[in-house]
Structures are given as C-alpha cells and as structure tokens.
Amino acid sequence: MAEARDTTELLLDPLTRRSNRYYLLVCVLLAICCWGVYAYAVQVTSGIGVLGVRSEVMWGVYIVNFVFFIGISHVGALMSAILRLTGADWRKPITRLAEVVTFASLMAALTWPIAHLGRPDRWTNLLTLPKLQSPLLWDLICISTYTIGSTIFLYLPLIPDIAKCRDRLTNVSRFRRWIYSVLSLGWRGSESEMQYLERAIGIMTILIIPIAISVHTVVSWDFATQLRTGWNSTIFGPYFVAGALLSGVATVLLVMAALTKFDHLEALITRKHFDYIATLLLALDVILIYFTINEYMVPGYKILGQNTLEGQWLSSLLWGIYWPRFWFQILGGLILPAFILAVPKTRTITGYLVAALLIDIGMYIERFNIVVPSLAVPQLPYAWGQYSPTWVDISTTAASFAGVALVYIIFTRTFPIITIWETVDQSTDTGASPEPHPAHTRTLTSRSDSAVDSRRYFLRYGAMMAASFLLGSVSPSLANTMIRGVKKNSTDVTVPISNLGTSVSINDAKSMAKFQVAKPARIPRESVLDDVRVGNSGELVTLLYVNPTTPTIPMYAPEVGFAILEMADPKLDAPPTYLPNGFKRVKVNSNSGFARAPSDAEFDNRNEPGQLQWWQNGVHFVILANLSIEQLRQIAESMEPI
Amino acid sequence: MELSRRKFLATTASAAGGATFASILANLRPLTAAETTQLTSTQDPTVKRWIWVIDLERCNGCMKCTEACTVEMRVPPAWGEPQYEGYQPWIQVFGTTDADQHAVFMPVPCQNCQNAPCVKVCPVGANYYSEDGIVLVDQLRCVGTRICLGACPYQRRFFNWFDPPVPEEEKSIPYSPDYNIPHRRGVVEKCIWCRHRVVDGKVPACVEACAKAGMKVLWFGDAAQDAVSDGEEVVSLSQMIRNRGAYRLKEDLGTDPRVIYLPPQGGSA
Numbered sequence: 001m002a003e004a005r006d007t008t009e010l011l012l013d014p015l016t017r018r019s020n021r022y023y024l025l026v027c028v029l030l031a032i033c034c035w036g037v038y039a040y041a042v043q044v045t046s047g048i049g050v051l052g053v054r055s056e057v058m059w060g061v062y063i064v065n066f067v068f069f070i071g072i073s074h075v076g077a078l079m080s081a082i083l084r085l086t087g088a089d090w091r092k093p094i095t096r097l098a099e100v101v102t103f104a105s106l107m108a109a110l111t112w113p114i115a116h117l118g119r120p121d122r123w124t125n126l127l128t129l130p131k132l133q134s135p136l137l138w139d140l141i142c143i144s145t146y147t148i149g150s151t152i153f154l155y156l157p158l159i160p161d162i163a164k165c166r167d168r169l170t171n172v173s174r175f176r177r178w179i180y181s182v183l184s185l186g187w188r189g190s191e192s193e194m195q196y197l198e199r200a201i202g203i204m205t206i207l208i209i210p211i212a213i214s215v216h217t218v219v220s221w222d223f224a225t226q227l228r229t230g231w232n233s234t235i236f237g238p239y240f241v242a243g244a245l246l247s248g249v250a251t252v253l254l255v256m257a258a259l260t261k262f263d264h265l266e267a268l269i270t271r272k273h274f275d276y277i278a279t280l281l282l283a284l285d286v287i288l289i290y291f292t293i294n295e296y297m298v299p300g301y302k303i304l305g306q307n308t309l310e311g312q313w314l315s316s317l318l319w320g321i322y323w324p325r326f327w328f329q330i331l332g333g334l335i336l337p338a339f340i341l342a343v344p345k346t347r348t349i350t351g352y353l354v355a356a357l358l359i360d361i362g363m364y365i366e367r368f369n370i371v372v373p374s375l376a377v378p379q380l381p382y383a384w385g386q387y388s389p390t391w392v393d394i395s396t397t398a399a400s401f402a403g404v405a406l407v408y409i410i411f412t413r414t415f416p417i418i419t420i421w422e423t424v425d426q427s428t429d430t431g432a433s434p435e436p437h438p439a440h441t442r443t444l445t446s447r448s449d450s451a452v453d454s455r456r457y458f459l460r461y462g463a464m465m466a467a468s469f470l471l472g473s474v475s476p477s478l479a480n481t482m483i484r485g486v487k488k489n490s491t492d493v494t495v496p497i498s499n500l501g502t503s504v505s506i507n508d509a510k511s512m513a514k515f516q517v518a519k520p521a522r523i524p525r526e527s528v529l530d531d532v533r534v535g536n537s538g539e540l541v542t543l544l545y546v547n548p549t550t551p552t553i554p555m556y557a558p559e560v561g562f563a564i565l566e567m568a569d570p571k572l573d574a575p576p577t578y579l580p581n582g583f584k585r586v587k588v589n590s591n592s593g594f595a596r597a598p599s600d601a602e603f604d605n606r607n608e609p610g611q612l613q614w615w616q617n618g619v620h621f622v623i624l625a626n627l628s629i630e631q632l633r634q635i636a637e638s639m640e641p642i
Numbered sequence: 643m644e645l646s647r648r649k650f651l652a653t654t655a656s657a658a659g660g661a662t663f664a665s666i667l668a669n670l671r672p673l674t675a676a677e678t679t680q681l682t683s684t685q686d687p688t689v690k691r692w693i694w695v696i697d698l699e700r701c702n703g704c705m706k707c708t709e710a711c712t713v714e715m716r717v718p719p720a721w722g723e724p725q726y727e728g729y730q731p732w733i734q735v736f737g738t739t740d741a742d743q744h745a746v747f748m749p750v751p752c753q754n755c756q757n758a759p760c761v762k763v764c765p766v767g768a769n770y771y772s773e774d775g776i777v778l779v780d781q782l783r784c785v786g787t788r789i790c791l792g793a794c795p796y797q798r799r800f801f802n803w804f805d806p807p808v809p810e811e812e813k814s815i816p817y818s819p820d821y822n823i824p825h826r827r828g829v830v831e832k833c834i835w836c837r838h839r840v841v842d843g844k845v846p847a848c849v850e851a852c853a854k855a856g857m858k859v860l861w862f863g864d865a866a867q868d869a870v871s872d873g874e875e876v877v878s879l880s881q882m883i884r885n886r887g888a889y890r891l892k893e894d895l896g897t898d899p900r901v902i903y904l905p906p907q908g909g910s911a
Contacts (some may be wrong), residue, residue, distance in 0.1 A: 047827050049721050049803025058791040118786020118828030125766045125785050136765035227759050227795045379797045
C-alpha cells in the first residue's frame with residue numbers, strides 16, 4: 001500500500017511543480033502561436049492569395065496539416081478502444097497520454113478547414129446551407145462526432161482522478177480547485193459509481209472505433225471522389241486509416257519518451273511499454289508498406305512511361321520534380337524505420353525514437369505527396385501547377401504544432417497524465433483483497449468471463465449505433481424532402497434586371513398578364529406610376545414609379561424611384577427554404593417573404609437598393625426601393641388587385 | 643402467443659414495410675416510350691438547351707474571344723499566375739502543332755457539363771444549374787473551399803485570391819449569378835456563357851467578337867431547336883457537325899459537356 005501511495009504522489013507531483021523551464025517553454029510556444037495568429041490575420045485582411053495556393057494547386061499545406069493532425073488523432077481510439085477490447089492490459093499507463101494526443105491534435109485539425117476557406121466569415125453556411133452530396137460535409141459530420149466522442153472518452157476515465165486531485169491537491173490556486181471540483185462531478189468512488197463509469201466506458205469503447213475509422217476514411221474521400229489524376233484510388237480509405245494509426249503511434253512513442261524524461265515516470269512507463277509500442281509501430285509500418293505497394297506499383301505497371309496524365313503524374317513522383325520527397329517518404333519514412341524497429345541491435349530507446357521521428361516526418365511528406373502533385377498535373381495540356389509554401393503557410397503551420405505542444409503541456413500540468421485509478425488503485429485492490437472488487441468484474445477485459453459481456457455489449461451497442469447512423473444519414477434528406485417538396489427547388493431568387501418586356505398601359509397589362517395584377521394603394525408621397533412593362537409572355541409585370549423624394553435605384557435605365565415586380569413563375573411559386581445573405585424574414589399580410597434594407601458599399605463592394613420579396617396567391621412579388629423595410633412592408637400590404 | 647414489446651414492434655414494422663413495398667410492386671408495369679420520356683424528362687419543351695460548337699478548322703489563335711470576355715465580364719486578374727497574362731482566362735486558347743507542323747488552336751470555355759462534378763462537390767450548394775442548364779455560382783453563398791477547382795477536369799474554374807479592383811461604375815451594378823458583377827474576394831469565378839446576354843436573345847460576347855473578327859470559330863445555339871448562330875447568321879446544328887468528326891473533351895469521364903469541337907479537316911486533332 002505504501003508503494004501505491006508513492007506512485008500516486010509521483011503522479012500528482014508534476015501538477016504542483018512549476019519550474020522556470022516550464023514557464024520558459026510555455027512562453028516560447030505562446031510566442032510561436034501569436035506569430036501564427038498574426039500571419040493568419042494578414043491572410044484574412046489581405047486575402048487568401050498570400051498563401052502559396054493558386055488555381056491549379058488550390059490546396060496546399062493547410063490541407064496537408066489537416067490530414068496529418070486528423071491522422072495523429074487516431075491513436076487515442078486505437079490505444080484506448082482497440083487495445084482495451086483485445087485485452088492488452090499493458091496499455092493502461094499509456095492510454096491517457098494517447099488520448100490527450102488525440103484531443104490536442106483534434107483541436108489543431110479542426111482549425112484548418114475553417115482557416116483555409118476563401119471566406120472564413122461565411123463558414124456558418126456549412127451549417128445553415130449544407131448540401132449532403134458533398135464529401136466536405138461528410139467530413140464536417142464525422143469530425144464533429146469524433147471530436148465530441150473522443151473528448152467524452154478522454155473525460156470519463158479522468159473523473160476519478162480529478163476527484164483525487166480535488167481531495168489531495170489543497171494547496172493549488174483557487175481557480176484550479178474550482179476546476180477540479182466542477183469537473184469531478186461530485187465523484188465519491190462508491191461501488192455503484194464505479195459500475196456506472198465502467199459501463200459508460202464500455203459503451204464509448206464500442207462507439208469510438210467505427211467513428212474513428214469513418215473519420216479518416218471520409219477524409220480520404222475528399223480526394224478519392226474527385227476526377228483527378230492520382231486520386232482515382234479505391235484503397236484510399238484503408239490507406240489513410242493505416243497511415244493515420246502509424247503516425248499516431250509514432251507520436252505517442254515520442255511523447256512517452258519526453259514524459260519519462262521530464263516527469264520521471266520510468267517506474268510506470270517501462271522498457272516493456274516501449275518494446276510493445278515499437279512492435280505495434282513495426283506492424284503498422286509493414287501494413288503501410290503493403291498499402292503503398294498497392295497504391296503505386298499496381299497502377300505503375302500499367303501507366304508508367306505512358307504519355308498520359310496518369311503516366312506523367314507517376315513519373316513526376318518517381319524521377320520528376322517530386323522525386324526527393326517521394327523517395328524520402330518511401331525509404332526514409334517507411335523502409336528504414338522498419339529495419340530500425342526489426343533489427344535486434346537497434347531495438348533501443350534511441351533507435352525507437354529515431355524510427356518514430358522518421359515515420360512522423362515521412363507521414364507528413366506522404367500527405368504532401370498525395371495532395372500537391374495530383375493537383376499540379378495539368379488537366380488540359382498546359383503548364384504544370386507550381387506550389388511553394390509562403391511565410392504565412394509556414395508560420396501558421398508552426399503555430400499549429402506549437403499549439404498542440406502547448407495544449408499537451410498544460411494538460412500534463414493540470415491533470416494526471418497516467419490514470420491513477422486504473423494503474424494504482426485497481427492493481428493494489430486486487431492484490432490486497434481475497435475477492436476481486438465487484439466493480440472490476442464489469443471491466444470489459446480484465447477477466448476471461450467478460451468476453452461474453454463484451455460480445456453482448458458489442459452486439460447491443462453496435463446495433464444501436466448502426467441504427468442511429470442510418471437515422472442520422474437518412475433524416476436530414478427526409479427533412480429536406482419534406483420541407484422543399486420533391487421537385488427541385490431553384491436556388492435562384494435573383495431579380496430580373498434585363499428583359500422586363502414591352503411598355504404598355506396599366507389596363508393592357510391587366511389583360512396581357514397571365515395572373516391577377518395588383519397595384520399598391522399606399523405609395524410614398526409624390527410618387528407617380530411612370531411605366532408598366534409586361535414581359536416573359538405575360539408572366540412578368542413590372543410597375544416602375546418615379547419619386548423625387550427617395551433616392552433612385554440605379555439598376556433600371558431611365559432611373560426610377562421604386563419598382564414593383566410581379567411574376568407568375570411556377571419555378572418560384574414559394575419562398576426558397578434558405579434565406580439569402582443579408583435578408584431577414586418578414587410577413588406581408590400573413591404571407592411569408594423576406595426583406596433587406598438598402599446597403600451601402602461595404603465589404604462586398606455592393607451598393608444595392610432595399611428589397612422585399614413575398615409570395616401571394618402563387619405570384620412572386622418583389623419591391624425594390626431605397627426605403628426602410630417597414631416602409632416597403634407598408635407598400636406591400638396595400639397591394640390591391642386592379 | 644405471448645408477445646414481447648420488442649417482438650410486437652418488430653413484427654408491426656416489417657408488416658408495414660412489406661405492405662408498402664407490395665403496393666409499389668403491384669403497380670409496376672411496362673411503360674410506353676412516351677410515358678418514359680414524360681417520367682424522366684424534367685425539361686420544359688420551351689426551355690432552351692444551350693449548346694456550343696467550336697470549329698477548330700477556322701481558329702487562328704487571335705484570342706479576340708478572350709479579350710472580349712475580359713471586357714464584357716470585367717474578369718478579375720489572375721494574381722501571381724504569370725502564365726495567364728494578367729486576367730483569369732475564362733475562355734482560354736490553347737495552341738500546338740499537328741503532325742504536318744500546322745498550328746492548331748483550341749479555345750476552351752466552361753464546358754457546362756450536364757453531369758457537372760463541380761456542382762456535386764460543393765458543400766453549401768453555391769454551384770447550381772440554371773433551368774436552361776448553365777452551371778452558375780452564387781457568389782454570395784460560396785465559402786471558398788475550392789473543392790470545385792479540384793473537381794473540374796477542365797480547369798475552368800478560377801478563384802479571387804485578393805480583392806478584385808472594382809471601379810466606381812461597377813459598384814452600382816446589382817449582383818446576380820447571371821451576371822456576376824461586381825466581383826468579390828475569396829469566391830469562385832467561372833465562365834457563365836454570358837447568361838445575362840443569352841436570356842436576352844444575344845450570343846455570348848466571345849462568339850460575337852469571333853464573328854466580328856471574321857473567324858466564325860465559335861457558334862452558340864439551342865440544341866432543342868437544332869440551330870446555332872455566331873451572332874450574324876443562323877445555321878443548322880446537325881448540318882454543321884455532320885461528317886466532321888465532332889467530339890467533346892474528355893468524353894470518357896461522363897461529365898456530358900455541352901461544348902462540341904469540330905477537329906481541323908485533313909489534320910489530326
């Protein structure tokens with residue numbers, strides 16, 4: 001028991017220690033982050049053109065970073081879910097440190113898709129105007145699910161340890177004590193609490209694996225679904241997943257080495273753990289070599305030397321402009337680490353670290369080799385696309401790596417990085433009491449009879465999850481269909497500006513129009529009906545008014561004060577389900593419509609009159625005028641048939 | 643028989659599903675050709691099916707089309723892309739020599755695919771087909787993921803990397819996807835076949851410029867009416883492409899483009 005107390009002290013010790021070295025490191029990392037934020041501010045203010053991307057190579061290191069960090073984040077699911085299910089108990093001391101790698105790299109990965117947008121100010125369109133056919137939207141759904149899932153998975157086993165911090169660390173700042181007491185959710189460590197926790201972890205174990213696999217598969221589909229040379233691959237899904245696990249495990253190995261060195265955890269993270277992780281790394285490396293052979297050798301047999309786009313793409317990788325990157329990835333990032341990890345002489349901690357570092361660099365370059373050369377191949381016979389990262393690309397990338405390190409370091413100084421209740425308490429409990437703790441029989445893998453349990457769990461929650469996935473994928477399209485109707489709804493709510501038709505008198509318009517023409521009873525003072533036009537074979541009637549008091553609208557020549565358009569357009573007989581930018585919903589005599597106040601020239605260089613559109617008795621009305629929305633609505637509500 | 647709740651629900655659900663499917667099956671029958679057309683065609687017969695014929699035999703690479711396009715659409719510059727000579731080449735002229743060392747030129751506008759990859763991949767639905775089949779971009783909706791630049795197999799999409807210059811007189815032009823002016827930063831640009839002109843019964847600006855220069859390479863028309871025009875005369879589409887070895891770019895991708903190329907006669911294209 002004394003030994004157990006010592007271990008607990010050892011694990012809680014880094015939470016109270018704050019050396020100068022720590023503050024220095026945090027400051028350096030913060031400085032790099034701030035520099036990255038400055039670089040991004042430059043990008044936002046002057047335009048995305050400050051990056052190296054151009055119309056051929058339109059995705060650059062931002063997307064490479066995204067794929068790389070998403071890849072790293074896979075290791076949490078592997079360590080805590082796959083190894084938990086397969087009963088590898090040695091994983092316990094390194095489970096949490098892998099999950100924190102997941103958490104930190106997901107934080108970084110989430111920023112890239114937004115940062116690389118041409119219009120980051122409109123990113124909410126992805127949520128409010130989604131189109132499910134797009135692979136990017138699948139990405140959004142999968143990654144947000146994975147982020148929530150893996151954060152829960154990190155948090156659940158943390159609860160007993162946070163409670164321990166709350167009880168033991170009484171001399172830390174009030175803020176941290178408050179954090180501990182809030183996050184520990186009043187944990188007391190009773191048997192029933194333990195049972196619930198084990199059950200919750202069991203559920204998450206089953207849930208997180210398919211989610212994690214789906215995330216990287218869907219990321220690979222961003223590429224594989226495009227009609228692009230080099231991306232026409234059916235194995236991109238598993239290829240990306242294997243690469244993700246490989247780079248993640250390599251990162252965990254580096255983190256393990258750093259933690260044992262700085263936090264003196266040699267007693268818990270032993271040579272055995274390094275050996276096991278290195279063996280896992282070797283296995284994953286060999287799997288990725290196998291996929292790489294499939295990805296390049298099989299197409300190469302057919303297309304190499306051909307003067308086709310595919311042939312040119314492959315030769316650019318093998319001996320063209322990209323050869324140094326390609327061969328470093330193959331030889332330095334895959335083959336050499338395999339040898340280092342396999343030869344008994346180099347199976348030392350230093351050897352492992354060299355191999356892990358090589359693999360991580362190799363995997364970053366692999367992502368680059370997938371994204372950039374395929375885009376550089378000219379799709380029409382013309383010049384190859386050029387790409388080289390600019391200082392903004394490099395600064396933001398550096399900031400992202402620094403940010404991951406910063407999140408990691410702050411985490412290790414706030415929460416115990418090795419799970420105390422699993423490594424210390426459980427092992428001493430079972431050793432001390434003659435009968436196993438009842439709670440522990442519910443662990444999925446700690447006892448042999450729990451295999452039945454885990455199969456039951458797997459079936460039950462697997463079925464639940466399959467059902468919710470199905471529902472989740474079907475329900476938005478169902479909802480869409482119900483709202484919009486089955487027919488294709490035009491997204492075009494623009495106002496016709498040309499082709500208004502011929503000038504007629506108001507009475508002629510009444511007879512020519514295919515619908516009941518209406519005219520406002522209340523119009524701004526001194527307004528005069530200047531012109532009436534009928535166009536589109538009687539389906540469009542326009543009333544043009546002149547008014548000396550309101551500013552004219554410039555879109556019609558000669559200029560008019562305000563215009564009322566009436567359209568019997570069957571394709572636009574109902575309001576569109578989405579609201580165009582800058583519009584808000586209004587009611588006109590209980591009919592739905594939307595309106596926009598007149599805008600001055602602003603960010604979009606737009607200078608447009610106010611607009612009110614509404615739908616009434618199958619007629620689509622539009623009023624254009626430099627008037628406020630309320631004034632527009634008053635005109636609209638006074639419309640009377642003539 | 644004892645029914646658990648689960649079993650009851652499962653039985654009811656499968657019975658309901660089976661009944662629905664059975665009712666569909668019962669109504670299945672062979673269709674006549676006319677009915678098939680009626681069911682599958684969403685096209686209003688009055689709606690145009692715009693088509694473009696490009697006669698490579700006559701093209702001498704004068705680039706009048708590109709110039710006219712740049713003026714008409716106030717095309718934004720191609721920042722930092724020296725090979726594009728200043729402006730985004732919405733209609734770009736490629737050149738090469740054939741086996742007999744004769745120069746061959748090929749103008750490439752947006753192909754306006756009827757199965758357009760760019761429309762499919764857009765995550766916010768900013769790319770869409772107008773009712774006459776022209777692929778348009780709602781630049782007020784576009785978020786700038788640029789995935790459509792990658793998806794387009796013809797590289798006919800461009801991006802405003804910085805704020806495009808907007809002269810004072812452009813600011814008052816109301817924006818519409820049919821006439822995407824004023825241009826703005828961070829969104830996708832493309833050739834829209836001068837939709838603002840073609841709905842008025844005019845041919846696109848490049849076609850007009852080509853005819854004015856006496857080249858008569860570009861012909862624009864309506865496949866539904868079997869007619870193409872260069873703005874000066876109207877000829878029959880089927881007559882024009884008969885026995886000319888007409889082809890479309892990258893037919894094998896299945897994008898179903900609306901641009902038909904007529905290769906140079908006697909040459910190998």
